[in-house]
Amino acid sequence: MAEAPDAATAWRWLLERRPHTRGYLDDELVEIAHAAHAEPLLRALYPWPSHGALHFLRDGQADEHPGERFPYVLYGPAPYTVHSSDFIRLGEPATAGEAVALLVRHLPPEPRRP
Template identity: 80%
Template sequence: MPEAPDAATAWQWLLERRPNTRGFLTDELVEIAHATHADPRLRALYPWPSHGALHFLRGLPGEERPGERLPYVLYGPPPYTVYSSDFAELGEVATAEEAVTLLVRHLPPEPRRP
């Protein structure tokens, strides 16, 4: 399965449901993908659908910074469950937009560059 070379391409492929890419056959991913893409802070991250959840990466897959994890959301029919970076449940919400709000509220600050 090809991986997108950058976050913008990953979002494009996810939203257009490009064949043979992560999540392209998953109807339940569509609503949460569009809602998360609408937020500029989440859109700047690399979307990574895996095992029934939409994860976010600051870099390309396999290039994440050691120990850095971001909150994620389970996709499927509502309600949506949002989890913290350490796998603790942050909440269950009725809409994709509420899931975005919860995700963004728990994003850690961008690490400073040396």
Template identity: 80%
Template sequence: MPEAPDAATAWQWLLERRPNTRGYLTDELVEIVHAAHAEPRLRALYPFPSHGGLHFLRGLPGEVRPGERLPHVLYGPPPYTVYSSDFTELGEVATAEEAVALLVAHLPPEPRQPRPRQH
């Protein structure tokens, strides 16, 4: 399956259920994708459905370095189970919106960008 070239395109493909892309046949993914897309911090990440979960990446698939895992949510009929970056269960919630709130509450801070050197 083709991977989207950037996060914005990946979100667009998920939202429109573009044929032959990751997750397009999975009806259970729709509700959690819409809830996650409504959250700016998650919308800035690359959404990556895989192995029954909606994962989030800071870069493109294949570019993620060890130690850069983020929380994810298992999709399917409610309740939704949210896991930390180390696969510890964070909780089980009744709605997609609650799952997104739990995900966001456990996102690590954005990586710090190096400051430009002043001469």
């Protein structure tokens, strides 16, 4: 599976549903991916769809930074389930926009500089 070299490319491939990239076959990822991309604080992070959830990384190297975690959202039919970085359920927003807002409210202070 091809991995994007940077966050901007990863977002472009995710939104274009580029063949053979993470999440390209998953129709249920589309709505939350577009909502997350619309938020500058999340757009600055590397999107990492995996196991039915949209995760965010600082640089796309999931295995190299296991302790660096951000909130994530389980995608699928609404409601969405948003979890904190330590796997605590934060809520089940009814819309993708509400899920993104909840994610942003729980980001650590560091990534708030897009």
